[in-house]
Amino acid sequence: MKERGPIFYDAERVRWRRTRRVMEISGVLLTLLLAYFFVTIAVSVDLPAGLLPDTKPKYQALKSKKKPVPSREGRKRRVANIGTVPATYDPLRAAFFVSWDPNSLASLKKHYKDIDLLIPEQLHAVSADGALTVVDYERAQNTAKASPAEAIAVLKNDKLHQWMKSFNPPIELPMMGLLNNYDGVEWRIKEMAQMLANSEARQRLVGNVIEYAVESHESGIVVDFEEVPDASQAHFRALIGALAPAIHSKGLKLMIALPARDDAYRKLS
Numbered sequence: 001m002k003e004r005g006p007i008f009y010d011a012e013r014v015r016w017r018r019t020r021r022v023m024e025i026s027g028v029l030l031t032l033l034l035a036y037f038f039v040t041i042a043v044s045v046d047l048p049a050g051l052l053p054d055t056k057p058k059y060q061a062l063k064s065k066k067k068p069v070p071s072r073e074g075r076k077r078r079v080a081n082i083g084t085v086p087a088t089y090d091p092l093r094a095a096f097f098v099s100w101d102p103n104s105l106a107s108l109k110k111h112y113k114d115i116d117l118l119i120p121e122q123l124h125a126v127s128a129d130g131a132l133t134v135v136d137y138e139r140a141q142n143t144a145k146a147s148p149a150e151a152i153a154v155l156k157n158d159k160l161h162q163w164m165k166s167f168n169p170p171i172e173l174p175m176m177g178l179l180n181n182y183d184g185v186e187w188r189i190k191e192m193a194q195m196l197a198n199s200e201a202r203q204r205l206v207g208n209v210i211e212y213a214v215e216s217h218e219s220g221i222v223v224d225f226e227e228v229p230d231a232s233q234a235h236f237r238a239l240i241g242a243l244a245p246a247i248h249s250k251g252l253k254l255m256i257a258l259p260a261r262d263d264a265y266r267k268l269s
Contacts (some may be wrong), residue, residue, distance in 0.1 A: 022253045042112045078093075079174045083255045092109075093114065094115065094116065096121070099121075100184070109206070112171065117174050118173070122151070122179075124184070125179060126183040126191055126192070127191055128191050128194035128201060131208070132146055133145050134146045134150075135184040147208075148211040174219045175218045175219060176218055178224055179209060179221055181222075189226075189227050196232045196235035197235050202239045205239070206239070210247055214252070218252075221254055222254075
């Protein structure tokens, strides 16, 4: 019977090299698997509180608000002197504000300390019956008639007042609300002319404006009606003639945005 050689004898050590390579690769994979296993446990598993040291700080963050920059000296005196000729040169610095332009608020944040009076666009006369209208820019620019109290409630939540209240203490900036015939989209010329031609509508608008100015604790009202038709000029003068003494009787101020050529209106303002 022919003698056979050992089955597993590997004189060239070929199988050993292959076996060692497989073992090395397996060792590396097993090491990575174990490392991933321990990292996963450390990250995702909540260990009992008794096994972990208490690393939470004992102090809490303070709730601080920004402090307003000191206002321009003499601001209240200049606003109180609106309508009078000062004894010395003492110009009033006034600025307009509109809610529909984000640049308006950005500019105000930068320069509010340098102005005496802010004139924000707040009230609108865009209906023939003389009712007040407000534009709620915080809720998709909704336009709606409102009583003076309702108008104040809406406007007190706009971006302007939210920013002023973000300071500690809140910013105190004299304001005179602007009344115009703009509804947030277009100038209402026809409705304004109809309102001006109706004495009851004019009286209603005057009453609403006075109530708003008093209840909002503002310094007064600025009237800025655009494109008043020639046929409505006399009616517009009648409106200002009724509004001026009524608002002055409350200790408030009235300003009218007028073309430079309108001497008749300037006398009423």
